[in-house]
Amino acid sequence: MTTVRYIDCTALMQELLAAHPEAAAQIDVFVGDPDRAQLAAMLADAEVAINGHTTMDAELLAGAPRLRSIVFLGSGPSSYIDMAAAERNGVAVHRIVNYGDRAIAEHAFALVMAAARDVAAMDRQVRAGVWSAAEGVELGGKTLGVIGLGGVGREMVRIAAGFGMNVVAWSRGGVDPALPCAAVGLDELLATSDVVSLHLALTPETRGFLSAGRLTRMKPGSVLVNTARGGLVDEAALVEALRSGHLRHAGLDVFDTEPLPNGHPLTALPNVTLTSHAAYKTREATQRLLAAALAIVAAERLRLGSV
Template identity: 50%
Template sequence: MRGLFLDAVDDLAGVFHRVVRPTDPAMDVLERGEIPPEELPGLTAGYDFIFDDHTQLPTEAMRGCRGLKHVIFLGTGARSYMHPEQLVELGIGVHIIKGYGDTAVAEHSIALMWAAARGLARMDGGMRAGNWIRTEGLELTGKTLGLVGFGGIAAEVARIARGSGMRVLAWNRTPKSAQGVSFVELDTLLAESQVLSLHLLLNDETRGFLDAERLGRLRPGAILVNTARAALVDEVAMMAALRSGRLRHAALDVFDTEPLPAGHPLTTLANVTLSAHSGFRTPEASDKLIRMALDIACGL
């Protein structure tokens, strides 16, 4: 078995060389950004598997990758970059990696929540521009946090939030239980949450999950945190709710288009806090991610 790391940028090449072992399958590492689709057949020729961090893998382009048998996607959101079922039909198995960044993403969710509650981004930006902006913050101790989806990341968010004195509600598509977390119907969660944090996987059922109708059922003045996938939310409806004040604030780590284009409407709203899809980016999580990917490759 021989593999190719397609897009080892943002220090991932260094992580790879730090955690790789002599007994792992032979791999070549490309320190490139996103690979254009037309280059994929040529680049992957002679390889049995690839690591994909952020490169789009359109089905038609992958049809030309005749010797490729496996794609190991570095994360859980493969559907944002490819159609897994269609690749399987081409004889290419798709593997995802869960759990590597639960604590990292949870801590980022909590950081965004507190930054939104206190208006930190607006004050910081104001002072950098020579303005003295003082925002009226919101105390979160004793407030209600609602978690939409309850996997490993949400469980970590619940642990941290409970430790800071928040009441934690959760809704999940399948029954679950967790100490100190009250599982409720979605309508109840939306109506009672002062902070709503999204933790759903993106698929055909969850795409556009938080639409205008559900945003309208949110408790007025709520904070929305999204470190999952942008496509879970109707962006136009979210911006309308932010402009009207129905949403107090949105704190976002994921976007429909990444990198976020200059001048995007989200960058013009004072009640939005933005981070560059970096919730998972810690040395601890990166090491675990690449090591888990290599372990998958060892088992192919």
């Protein structure tokens, strides 16, 4: 029988696995985050590994001679796994996409609303005994610019349109005319949008996509929301745009370095709402993620010769 090891199971995933007893019985589950020695021991004879968020470098993969498949619980395995080393060692890496499209888009729109009404800042003030009613802006009729129209971007378009916003979009692959938005050029989107929401994949070509120059071209007083990847944005330039007031606010769930280091300049700015890379994290999305992972594991066991 194929040896399948789930190397970093969360408490929620452990709970949800209980609803799949037949599949769970065929998986060795480690709950929590293993140290390197524990991880090496688990991978020494594993043929399939389920990886939620654990770094797997070339040295670790070289010490797993039987490993033939990694099921990564997310869409961006290259952030955690040395993909070149996996290929050299004959290890197939599977990723799971679209399971969290709605969850991430809802979180992105929550950041839009928090930015429009200074929710986080007022929360901090009230807790500190300061009663100061911030002046917000209404979103109805305002323009939301969506950059990238994968599954999350498409959901964001639908949510914002349903909320009464004027939605414009730009995508390298074009804009589906069935979506409730207008296709515009990137420069026009930046210059005219009251809110810009990023929904691009991070690749060598898109790293630093929202450069200092593009941030400068954004509409004065606008809002930036990023629930995609931190590396899409020039963080130093973003900090400057927020300090100067060129941008009214930023709602950020992702950062170039995670966890966000203590004392990072973004943490000192009052006009930023920060969340901890949690946009994808709902029970509903996790249930879809687990179902997709178990389907891949079943297919891999069949491929590798398990009865």
